[in-house]
Amino acid sequence: MTLLDVRNLNVCFGLxxxxxxxxxxxxxxLERGERVxxxxxxxxxKSILGFSIVNLISKPGFIESGSIKLxxxxxxxxxxxxxxxxxxxxxxxxxxxxMMTLNPVISVGVQMVEAxxxxxxxxxxxAKKIAIDRLAQVQIPSPELRFDQFPHELSGxxxxxxxxxxxxxxxxxxxxxxxxTTALDxxxxxxxxxxxxxxxxxCNVALILITHDLGVxxxxxxxxMVMYAGRIVEEGxxxxxxxxxxHPYTQGLLSALPQMALPGQRLNQITGSMxxxxxxxxxxxxxxxxxxxxxxxxxxxxxYIYSGxxxxxxxxxxxxxxxxxxxxxx
Amino acid sequence: xKQSPLIQLSGVEKRFDIEQSWLNEIRFNKGKVSxxxxxxxxxxxxxxxxxxxESLCVVGExxxxxxxxxxxxxxxxxxxxxxxxxxxxxxxxxxxRQRMLFRRSMQMIFQNPYASLNPRMTIYQTLSxxxxxxxxxxxxxxxxxxxxxxxxxxxxxxxxxxxxxxxFSGGQRQRISIARALSVDPDFIVADEPLAALxxxxxxxxLNLMMDKQEERGLTYLFITHDLTVVEHFSNRVAVMYLxxxxxxxxxxxxxxxxxxxxxQALLSAIPRLDDNSIQPIRLVGEVPTPFNxxxxxxxxxxxxxxxxxCKHEEPKMVLHDDLSxxxxxxxxxxxx
Numbered sequence: 158m159t160l161l162d163v164r165n166l167n168v169c170f171g172l173x174x175x176x177x178x179x180x181x182x183x184x185x186x187l188e189r190g191e192r193v194x195x196x197x198x199x200x201x202x203k204s205i206l207g208f209s210i211v212n213l214i215s216k217p218g219f220i221e222s223g224s225i226k227l228x229x230x231x232x233x234x235x236x237x238x239x240x241x242x243x244x245x246x247x248x249x250x251x252x253x254x255x256m257m258t259l260n261p262v263i264s265v266g267v268q269m270v271e272a273x274x275x276x277x278x279x280x281x282x283x284a285k286k287i288a289i290d291r292l293a294q295v296q297i298p299s300p301e302l303r304f305d306q307f308p309h310e311l312s313g314x315x316x317x318x319x320x321x322x323x324x325x326x327x328x329x330x331x332x333x334x335x336x337x338t339t340a341l342d343x344x345x346x347x348x349x350x351x352x353x354x355x356x357x358x359x360c361n362v363a364l365i366l367i368t369h370d371l372g373v374x375x376x377x378x379x380x381x382m383v384m385y386a387g388r389i390v391e392e393g394x395x396x397x398x399x400x401x402x403x404h405p406y407t408q409g410l411l412s413a414l415p416q417m418a419l420p421g422q423r424l425n426q427i428t429g430s431m432x433x434x435x436x437x438x439x440x441x442x443x444x445x446x447x448x449x450x451x452x453x454x455x456x457x458x459x460x461y462i463y464s465g466x467x468x469x470x471x472x473x474x475x476x477x478x479x480x481x482x483x484x485x486x487x
Numbered sequence: 488x489k490q491s492p493l494i495q496l497s498g499v500e501k502r503f504d505i506e507q508s509w510l511n512e513i514r515f516n517k518g519k520v521s522x523x524x525x526x527x528x529x530x531x532x533x534x535x536x537x538x539x540x541e542s543l544c545v546v547g548e549x550x551x552x553x554x555x556x557x558x559x560x561x562x563x564x565x566x567x568x569x570x571x572x573x574x575x576x577x578x579x580x581x582x583x584r585q586r587m588l589f590r591r592s593m594q595m596i597f598q599n600p601y602a603s604l605n606p607r608m609t610i611y612q613t614l615s616x617x618x619x620x621x622x623x624x625x626x627x628x629x630x631x632x633x634x635x636x637x638x639x640x641x642x643x644x645x646x647x648x649x650x651x652x653x654x655f656s657g658g659q660r661q662r663i664s665i666a667r668a669l670s671v672d673p674d675f676i677v678a679d680e681p682l683a684a685l686x687x688x689x690x691x692x693x694l695n696l697m698m699d700k701q702e703e704r705g706l707t708y709l710f711i712t713h714d715l716t717v718v719e720h721f722s723n724r725v726a727v728m729y730l731x732x733x734x735x736x737x738x739x740x741x742x743x744x745x746x747x748x749x750x751x752q753a754l755l756s757a758i759p760r761l762d763d764n765s766i767q768p769i770r771l772v773g774e775v776p777t778p779f780n781x782x783x784x785x786x787x788x789x790x791x792x793x794x795x796x797x798c799k800h801e802e803p804k805m806v807l808h809d810d811l812s813x814x815x816x817x818x819x820x821x822x823x824x
Contacts, residue, residue, distance in 0.1 A: 198686035198687065198688060198689075199686055313549075342548040342549055342713065343548075343713065343715065343754060343757045343758065344548065344753055344754060344757045344768070344771055346757065346759070347756075347757035347759070347768035348768070348770060350759075351768065369686065369687060370759060371687075371761060372716070372758070372759025372760060372761055373759045375759070375760070375761050376759050376760075399761055409688060410687055410688060411761075413687050413688045413690065413691035414687065414691075414716065414761070415691075415694070415716045415717050415719065415720035415721070416716050416719075416720075416760070416761055418720060420719060420720050420721075420739065420740075421698075421720075422720075423695045423698065423699075424691040424694055424695055424720070425691065426688065426691040426692045426695060427688040427691075430656045430657075430658055430659075430686075430688070430689060431686070
């Protein structure tokens with residue numbers, strides 16, 4: 158049975174100047190122990206999607222329609238009190254900046270014990286034992302010592318390890334990691350990613366990794382979803398998407414990477430920039446920047462179609478596929 | 488490439504005093520009272536030569552002194568020791584007025600285009616100010632013409648000149664920053680992480696623009712970044728910094744083909760690759776040391792897998808190798824790696 162099932166999710170923000178739709182008909186599912194990446198540029202709605210799964214969207218944002226099911230149980234209808242049992246316990250989150258996530262005036266250990274005791278009836282002593290155990294599991298040297306230290310006494314990489322330990326502490330089913338390594342250096346980023354992947358494998362936890370870095374994706378995730386202007390435009394196995402991207406936006410995103418050109422050569426660039434969600438273009442939101450755009454693209458939003466490699470929302474791919482099938486019939 | 492040095496740094500050191508109350512500075516030492524100031528050693532003797540027309544990339548982790556290096560070259564921070572030469576002229580000891588001559592030929596692009604443009608100045612004001620300041624003889628029409636040309640050169644329509652920075656996207660703002668740097672026709676541009684705040688597709692636009700301008704005007708770049716994929720694509724030579732020192736300096740091709748310093752090897756193995764994930768990242772033990780106290784011996788020895796007694800006591804010197812890369816490492820010298 159699918160662990161998490163998101164169907165036709167629409168998230169809006171009521172602003173003075175009107176309603177801004179941040180997510181358009183987002184649907185995806187997640188199996189137990191699966192690692193999925195959510196890729197896109199800033200403003201694509203990746204973080205909003207991550208937040209809306211645990212209903213962390215603050216006013217003026219709201220979930221307009223759609224369903225989010227965890228193990229068959231609807232999450233969008235839960236009250237705040239009921240949601241509190243899901244957040245942290247079944248679905249944990251890791252945020253970008255570890256210094257912002259940890260409370261600076263409370264020691265690391267107390268924060269960990271607090272997380273355990275707010276969801277279970279464990280004694281402080283037992284909770285401490287588990288906390289130290291988890292610190293050791295995320296490869297923090299001398300965990301007993303670190304237990305009593307404050308966040309400012311730890312380095313950036315160490316703090317992110319503590320956050321991972323806290324996220325893992327109640328054996329959640331899903332971890333949503335929102336750009337967990339953006340604030341870190343490359344060498345430490347590599348370590349944290351390894352750790353995150355390892356912990357997910359060991360504890361059979363599903364991971365939703367939100368990132369803009371396609372290199373990070375290929376290292377960690379089995380499946381990738383590419384988002385553009387609030388909509389998933391392509392979804393499929395990571396390696397296949399990287400080797401043979403179908404959607405023009407994914408193609409552009411990949412060919413804009415410096416790795417894809419010979420040194421000194423000009424990089425491929427996507428003209429223009431991501432539209433603001435306030436004035437989203439009609440039809441396919443990518444059509445003003447797309448070199449394959451036809452008239453149809455500017456009028457109607459393309460539906461999803463399976464190309465044999467990935468699921469894509471693009472008329473160009475659709476036309477190509479129907480051409481192929483005509484050949485087959487002849 | 489012609490080998491004529493444009494900028495030469497010799498033994499550049501920069502220390503920052505840590506601000507604290509004088510009571511905290513008092514120390515008792517063998518019955519005597521003394522005052523001691525804590526200092527951050529940001530740069531510990533950097534020797535670097537930047538050739539005319541090349542793009543030299545400086546890479547390293549947070550806190551290794553990359554940005555301080557950029558700032559001392561530009562004269563935004565004074566030096567604690569050492570010298571900087573521009574062509575044949577020493578520039579680190581000049582006063583403001585003498586310095587002004589060199590500001591025309593050296594310009595800087597900053598990391599965050601949201602912070603480095605004045606939000607209360609229109610693009611026209613931002614771009615025309617340096618033009619008319621450095622060329623007081625120009626008439627108003629000439630200045631207007633020059634600003635329009637500048638905007639065109641960075642693919643912005645001159646009609647947008649009366650807009651304010653907040654009306655532009657991040658990539659457009661960074662292009663305006665580049666236009667501002669180019670407005671005085673410099674020879675040398677220091678770019679301090681110009682792509683860090685930008686999205687992937689916009690990064691490509693800015694990087695292409697910088698390469699175009701280099702070709703057009705024969706610019707020399709000092710490009711500071713932590714993104715090694717950009718380095719591989721953009722630069723001719725790379726300087727790897729660790730804790731205020733350059734530990735490896737080599738041609739880009741040589742460095743990426745055969746990294747020599749253990750730190751460079753770890754750094755390169757950590758790049759998230761798209762296709763090939765067979766390379767396991769080399770794990771560095773320990774944390775980045777803080778630059779409060781100048782470490783003895785090799786700066787990297789605490790995290791190095793090849794460190795021995797000599798590394799703890801003796802500071803390694805830059806040694807030139809056959810493939811023209813220079814590396815500061817005892818283990819490399821002794822052939823232990």
